[in-house]
Amino acid sequence: xxxxxxxxxxxxxxxxxxxxxxxxxxxxxxxxxxxxxxxxxxxxxxxxxxxxxxxxxxxxxxxxxxxxxxxxxxxxxxxxxxxxxxxxxxxxxxxxxxxxxxxxxxxxxxxxxxxxxxxxxxxxxxxxxxxxxxxxxxxxxxxxxxxxxxxxxxx
Amino acid sequence: xxxxxxxxxxxxxxxxxxxxxxxxxxxxxxxxxxxxxxxxxxxxxxxxxxxxxxxxxxxxxxxxxxxxxxxxxxxxxxxxxxxxxxxxxxxxxxxxxxxxxxxxxxxxxxxxxxxxxxxxxxxxxxxxxxxxxxxxxxxxxxxxxxxxxxxxxxx
DNA sequence: CTCAAAACGACAACATGTTGTCAATGTATA
DNA sequence: TATACATTGACAACATGTTGTCGTTTTGAG
Numbered sequence: 001x002x003x004x005x006x007x008x009x010x011x012x013x014x015x016x017x018x019x020x021x022x023x024x025x026x027x028x029x030x031x032x033x034x035x036x037x038x039x040x041x042x043x044x045x046x047x048x049x050x051x052x053x054x055x056x057x058x059x060x061x062x063x064x065x066x067x068x069x070x071x072x073x074x075x076x077x078x079x080x081x082x083x084x085x086x087x088x089x090x091x092x093x094x095x096x097x098x099x100x101x102x103x104x105x106x107x108x109x110x111x112x113x114x115x116x117x118x119x120x121x122x123x124x125x126x127x128x129x130x131x132x133x134x135x136x137x138x139x140x141x142x143x144x145x146x147x148x149x150x151x152x153x154x155x
Numbered sequence: 156x157x158x159x160x161x162x163x164x165x166x167x168x169x170x171x172x173x174x175x176x177x178x179x180x181x182x183x184x185x186x187x188x189x190x191x192x193x194x195x196x197x198x199x200x201x202x203x204x205x206x207x208x209x210x211x212x213x214x215x216x217x218x219x220x221x222x223x224x225x226x227x228x229x230x231x232x233x234x235x236x237x238x239x240x241x242x243x244x245x246x247x248x249x250x251x252x253x254x255x256x257x258x259x260x261x262x263x264x265x266x267x268x269x270x271x272x273x274x275x276x277x278x279x280x281x282x283x284x285x286x287x288x289x290x291x292x293x294x295x296x297x298x299x300x301x302x303x304x305x306x307x308x309x310x
Numbered sequence: 311c312t313c314a315a316a317a318c319g320a321c322a323a324c325a326t327g328t329t330g331t332c333a334a335t336g337t338a339t340a
Numbered sequence: 341t342a343t344a345c346a347t348t349g350a351c352a353a354c355a356t357g358t359t360g361t362c363g364t365t366t367t368g369a370g
Contacts, residue, residue: 004274009281012289017182017277019296021201022223024179026303027172028326029358043326046176061348068177073327075349097335098348119159122172125302126164133295134167140284140292141174147280148181183356184328198356216318228357230319252365253318 057100190269212255
């Protein structure tokens, strides 16, 4: 029996996967430094962002799905944010246990502060890159991600 | 004082960053399933790969740098792999404490088994994607990563 | 050569994520 | 309606990564 070989595309995609791993680590560490002054971490910041961008208050499970994480991981962060007064729980008329998560004043202020750091930072990081090239990169990564999600819809 | 705004490129790159986070999680979970039959995990598999692809036996610190992780993280995995008999330490003539890591027969066999699963899987995942597009994606992600690395060379 | 700085392994504390399990709640089907 | 199924939060165990610190070893500047 002869082992399969990488197609040209398969070999290139393997390199891309390893690059995604490296970049992910660098982004997390850069994000931690970026928001360190606000008392946030990359993970908490990202959760605040998911809450911020939701058009309405949502449940933890909904937030987790929107971020591609398990609800348990997001639940822990949300509970910590609640202890710190950055988010609050609101009764959910549609589900007694699954309360809705909202940003408090303090949470909004801290998220806004993080955003004020993020914008010049990401603008500088993007300097010299072409908008179209960034969009095509996003597009390809999205395609690959969606293929993986259809392989195993769970988290 | 007026807050800075996202440049068009900055806004696009922000989306890209979030996509990298999502894709990273999906890749890890897909990788775990892919090599579950071999007793490996994504992390152990990746470390074995770094050892495999090094042209010569290397130290843990070298491996960590090649993977973009801290040496402590890689050290723990390597020590576990050593307990399981997948890697072995070799004396390093150039450095008494920093021993060189090599794959044992068993480690080579298990890595080869994982690779036999990876190839058809990644080929299928890459199906219909253009080689040039994958390469351009890799190129842009590398540029961003190197910019982040030059910001904070550590790790 | 000497000595300060850097690199390295070891260890601990902690952050973040996963899987697995359970009970409570909501949904849908017979 | 009644009952099976899915969703959700809670809790625990564990994997993986980071930062910080320490002592040892190597390296390099003067």
